[in-house]
Amino acid sequence: MLFTSYEFLAFLVVLFVIYYLIPKKFQWMLLLVASYLFYLVAGIGYIFYIIATTLSTYLASFKINQLQERQVNYIKENKETLSREERKEYKAAMKKKQKTWLILCLLFNFGILAVLKYTDFVIANMNALLDIFSVGTKLPFLRFALPLGISFYTFQTMGYIIDVYREKYTYEKNVFRLALFVSFFPQLIQGPISRFDDLKKTLFDEHSYDAKNISFGLQRILWGYFKKLVIADRLLIAVNTIVGNPEDYQGVFVLVGMFFYAIELYCDFTGGIDIVIGIAQVLGIHVEENFIRPYFSKSITEYWRRWHITLGTWFKDYMFYPISVSKSMLELSKKCRKWFGNEIGKRIPVYVASIVVWFTTGIWHGAAWNFIVWGLLNCLVILVSQECTPLYLKFHKRFHVADKLWYRIFQIGRTFWLMSFLRTLDCYRDVSTTFRMYGTIVTKHNYYELFQGGLMNLGLSVAEYILLLICVTLILIVSLLQRSGSVREKLAAKPMWVRYTVYFALFLAILLFGAYGVGYDSSQFIYSQF
Amino acid sequence: MDTLLEILRGLHPEVDYENCETLIDDKIIDSFDIVTLISDISDEFDITIPVEEIKPENFNSAKAIYAMIERLKEEE
Amino acid sequence: MKKKILINVAAICVAILILMFIQRLLMPKYMTEIPEGNLVEEYYDEVKKHDVIFIGDCEVFSNVSPITLWENYGITSYIRGSAQQLIWQSYYLLEETLAYEKPDVVVYNVLAMKYNEPQKEAYNRLTLDGMKLSKSKIGAIKASMMKDEVFITYLFPILRYHSRWSDLTQEDFKYVFKKDTLSHNGYLMRIDTKPVHIIPKGKKLPNYQFGENSYYYLEKMTKLCKDNDIELLLIKSPSVYPYWYEEWDEQMVNFAKENNLTYINFLEVVDEIGIDYSTDTFDGGLHLNLSGAEKFSLYLGKILSETFGVPDQRDNAEMKKIWDEKVDFYYAMKADQEREMAEYGYLKSYGAQAQQMEAE
Numbered sequence: 001m002l003f004t005s006y007e008f009l010a011f012l013v014v015l016f017v018i019y020y021l022i023p024k025k026f027q028w029m030l031l032l033v034a035s036y037l038f039y040l041v042a043g044i045g046y047i048f049y050i051i052a053t054t055l056s057t058y059l060a061s062f063k064i065n066q067l068q069e070r071q072v073n074y075i076k077e078n079k080e081t082l083s084r085e086e087r088k089e090y091k092a093a094m095k096k097k098q099k100t101w102l103i104l105c106l107l108f109n110f111g112i113l114a115v116l117k118y119t120d121f122v123i124a125n126m127n128a129l130l131d132i133f134s135v136g137t138k139l140p141f142l143r144f145a146l147p148l149g150i151s152f153y154t155f156q157t158m159g160y161i162i163d164v165y166r167e168k169y170t171y172e173k174n175v176f177r178l179a180l181f182v183s184f185f186p187q188l189i190q191g192p193i194s195r196f197d198d199l200k201k202t203l204f205d206e207h208s209y210d211a212k213n214i215s216f217g218l219q220r221i222l223w224g225y226f227k228k229l230v231i232a233d234r235l236l237i238a239v240n241t242i243v244g245n246p247e248d249y250q251g252v253f254v255l256v257g258m259f260f261y262a263i264e265l266y267c268d269f270t271g272g273i274d275i276v277i278g279i280a281q282v283l284g285i286h287v288e289e290n291f292i293r294p295y296f297s298k299s300i301t302e303y304w305r306r307w308h309i310t311l312g313t314w315f316k317d318y319m320f321y322p323i324s325v326s327k328s329m330l331e332l333s334k335k336c337r338k339w340f341g342n343e344i345g346k347r348i349p350v351y352v353a354s355i356v357v358w359f360t361t362g363i364w365h366g367a368a369w370n371f372i373v374w375g376l377l378n379c380l381v382i383l384v385s386q387e388c389t390p391l392y393l394k395f396h397k398r399f400h401v402a403d404k405l406w407y408r409i410f411q412i413g414r415t416f417w418l419m420s421f422l423r424t425l426d427c428y429r430d431v432s433t434t435f436r437m438y439g440t441i442v443t444k445h446n447y448y449e450l451f452q453g454g455l456m457n458l459g460l461s462v463a464e465y466i467l468l469l470i471c472v473t474l475i476l477i478v479s480l481l482q483r484s485g486s487v488r489e490k491l492a493a494k495p496m497w498v499r500y501t502v503y504f505a506l507f508l509a510i511l512l513f514g515a516y517g518v519g520y521d522s523s524q525f526i527y528s529q530f
Numbered sequence: 531m532d533t534l535l536e537i538l539r540g541l542h543p544e545v546d547y548e549n550c551e552t553l554i555d556d557k558i559i560d561s562f563d564i565v566t567l568i569s570d571i572s573d574e575f576d577i578t579i580p581v582e583e584i585k586p587e588n589f590n591s592a593k594a595i596y597a598m599i600e601r602l603k604e605e606e
Numbered sequence: 607m608k609k610k611i612l613i614n615v616a617a618i619c620v621a622i623l624i625l626m627f628i629q630r631l632l633m634p635k636y637m638t639e640i641p642e643g644n645l646v647e648e649y650y651d652e653v654k655k656h657d658v659i660f661i662g663d664c665e666v667f668s669n670v671s672p673i674t675l676w677e678n679y680g681i682t683s684y685i686r687g688s689a690q691q692l693i694w695q696s697y698y699l700l701e702e703t704l705a706y707e708k709p710d711v712v713v714y715n716v717l718a719m720k721y722n723e724p725q726k727e728a729y730n731r732l733t734l735d736g737m738k739l740s741k742s743k744i745g746a747i748k749a750s751m752m753k754d755e756v757f758i759t760y761l762f763p764i765l766r767y768h769s770r771w772s773d774l775t776q777e778d779f780k781y782v783f784k785k786d787t788l789s790h791n792g793y794l795m796r797i798d799t800k801p802v803h804i805i806p807k808g809k810k811l812p813n814y815q816f817g818e819n820s821y822y823y824l825e826k827m828t829k830l831c832k833d834n835d836i837e838l839l840l841i842k843s844p845s846v847y848p849y850w851y852e853e854w855d856e857q858m859v860n861f862a863k864e865n866n867l868t869y870i871n872f873l874e875v876v877d878e879i880g881i882d883y884s885t886d887t888f889d890g891g892l893h894l895n896l897s898g899a900e901k902f903s904l905y906l907g908k909i910l911s912e913t914f915g916v917p918d919q920r921d922n923a924e925m926k927k928i929w930d931e932k933v934d935f936y937y938a939m940k941a942d943q944e945r946e947m948a949e950y951g952y953l954k955s956y957g958a959q960a961q962q963m964e965a966e
Contacts (some may be wrong), residue, residue, distance in 0.1 A: 006758050166582040322581050324565040333569055350565050470826035500617050512768045
């Protein structure tokens with residue numbers, strides 16, 4: 001079910017009503033049923049994958065916990081008799097057994113993901129290689145269909161099993177509760193990727209009808225649909241026109257496409273997350289934020305702390321740190337310090353880990369080279385800006401501009417355009433086309449076309465541009481307001497007629513101006529194939 | 531403790547490590563710093579810092595870092 | 607607490623009223639362009655006492671003049687027609703009509719037998735949006751929906767027409783509460799002329815058999831009339847396009863024979879009717895103009911009166927009163943159209959684009 005479908009809205013209404021009518025202790029079970037129903041609608045066959053992930057993780061977590069308990073008990077019982085050496089040896093052996101279960105679980109689940117998602121990509125590249133060596137045969141594509149949300153729920157669940165192994169918290173004894181954590185339906189389409197200890201705080205609780213939660217949640221859902229239907233789906237028309245016809249839209253239009261895509265993706269993604277968090281809030285469940293006004297970032301590192309936050313922290317905790325502070329990495333670093341000097345040696349962990357993480361981040365977004373290039377380019381920019389830190393420090397010591405408003409605006413603008421530039425790799429069908437289009441920005445001098453009505457050839461009318469301008473300004477104002485505190489709280493303090501007018505106006509705006517129905521291409525959330 | 535402070539100053543010389551208790555919370559030290567820090571510390575103090583130890587409580591102040599180092603040395 | 611509930615209920619009521627107003631505003635009014643869109647809706651204001659009901663597509667609403675039938679034979683009739691009305695839509699419209707009244711005769715134009723499946727969303731809207739909500743309407747919607755249509759958008763047309771926010775015209779505001787009557791008991795008058803030049807023979811088809819779905823609804827219609835003691839008259843209206851194949855005609859002849867119905871192909875008697883395709887059509891043979899419609903109605907009226915025994919209601923005081931008004935309206939519009947022809951050379955305010963689109 002798409003978020004923007006009548007069926008989904010009906011599903012939500014029915015769910016909300018039943019949720020608050022049934023005895024509270026059954027609420028989480030209702031959510032489990034609802035999540036599986038939601039999943040079944042996406043395709044009956046896919047449910048086996050999510051069940052496989054749930055059961056394999058449950059088994060592994062059970063086994064790991066069993067070994068952990070045995071370890072603790074054994075050491076307690078034999079406190080007197082064990083020498084320090086023996087204790088250390090025993091711990092290491094037990095840890096190794098636990099690690100085996102962990103590895104099996106990770107291999108199995110990441111394996112499923114890898115095979116389903118990347119087989120055809122590998123085949124395509126092998127075919128390219130075969131071409132280079134003029135071998136006649138071509139391998140056929142297997143065209144696996146991706147189960148809904150597999151990239152999200154696999155990562156979320158693997159984070160859980162790693163945490164259990166690391167003894168961050170104890171495993172979930174109830175397999176059905178685990179199943180709900182894995183399949184919680186609002187998160188299936190575009191995340192966020194939650195941590196078990198965070199979600200657990202409210203996911204399994206008994207929730208009484210709370211007018212504030214429900215009101216705030218509904219407001220958030222409305223806001224999400226507003227961004228999604230009024231702005232994102234409308235801009236998508238123009239973006240698709242530009243990137244779908246690279247021969248006809250070059251030069252300044254590449255920049256226009258870049259700019260529109262920046263807004264479109266922001267509204268689509270944050271709008272979708274608003275809907276997710278809003279739904280959870282109506283249910284009394286707290287889901288972590290995934291965005292914090294990312295386009296206000298002043299640097300690329302700050303941007304990646306504010307955009308798709310849960311993916312970033314997932315990679316940091318489960319890939320970046322494990323790789324960069326592993327024994328083998330530190331040894332490698334030591335060796336490099338010896339051979340190449342301290343400066344190079346000490347950079348090795350960060351560099352190697354960063355490249356691996358960004359390569360993986362890229363490929364997580366899609367099984368294609370343009371995503372890999374995008375990931376690695378992000379990595380490059382981050383590492384370069386890291387290296388330039390001493391230069392920046394010198395600059396700021398000399399010129400005291402850091403807290404000047406115009407400088408901060410400059411930084412924001414610079415980051416915005418840099419990220420928009422990189423993000424364009426998402427759009428065109430392959431890397432070479434993207435770079436070719438980048439080239440035309442400088443080579444093709446058609447800026448005058450903007451003033452000769454060029455914008456009218458993108459599928460949007462004047463009225464729609466005016467509408468977009470008003471709506472984007474509205475979002476900007478709301479974001480600025482948000483910096484000093486929750487907008488919904490501020491709204492709650494206003495008199496009733498003000499609040500009701502705002503809610504109704506928002507609802508009406510979605511109803512009237514939403515780019516849905518006959519005449520508009522129905523578009524999925526961009527991340528829903530993950 | 532002094533060795534530790536030396537290492538820390540090597541990362542960000544301008545920070546007052548003696549008194550600051552929000553190195554992580556205020557994003558004074560980022561993830562790259564942590565990695566470099568761990569690399570240097572494990573070299574200097576000859577200990578292994580496992581990934582599980584990378585949490586704000588252990589890195590928010592020089593004191594906290596030192597306490598972690600002592601604890602890990604004990605357990606070895 | 608009670609106060610709070612009351613305020614909330616009031617707020618919801620206000621919201622609903624505003625939404626209803628906005629929905630009315632956004633729905634196309636069909637006053638100057640595509641007046642066919644209003645045909646279905648205009649029926650509900652009628653005093654529902656008609657002895658003959660016509661159903662079908664533009665070959666009934668353009669070719670039959672109920673006023674001529676009244677003036678010459680005292681026949682009270684109504685044309686429940688619409689643009690490219692598909693046979694299942696005809697069935698459900700008939701079913702709905704029979705919930706209001708019981709005519710003696712129902713006349714159905716069989717051209718639509720050629721359409722076995724739903725055709726175009728736009729035409730669905732022209733026929734269905736005007737229907738009042740009823741079981742028949744729901745049946746019609748379900749039978750008509752194209753693949754990407756959604757049922758709820760028929761219950762709440764604002765979901766379909768919301769995109770007109772940037773296309774609103776003066777007309778939308780002027781007619782938001784009440785619309786003028788455009789038809790004469792379902793007949794759309796056109797006095798202009800565009801002669802037929804050539805009548806080419808239709809292209810050869812791979813298959814001439816009418817579809818199962820079409821027959822299903824034709825049989826349903828037959829049964830509905832039988833069960834209600836109504837005579838069903840099947841006709842092929844004397845429009846020259848779309849081409850009416852021999853093989854199709856044969857099937858209708860057979861069907862009528864098998865089901866004890868009368869089927870008349872009026873294309874075979876155009877000379878008797880006196881239709882002259884150089885003066886009696888306004889779009890080169892697709893539809894008759896006023897002159898042609900009156901000739902056809904005169905001929906058809908005789909059959910209805912003599913063969914089917916449709917009573918002459920001219921001495922019924924109630925009917926006379928109602929129909930005198932209609933006659934006045936009819937001739938007033940005729941005069942107005944003549945004025946426009948004289949002033950502009952074409953009918954400025956009587957557009958009929960849907961019919962032209964159909965031809966394409």
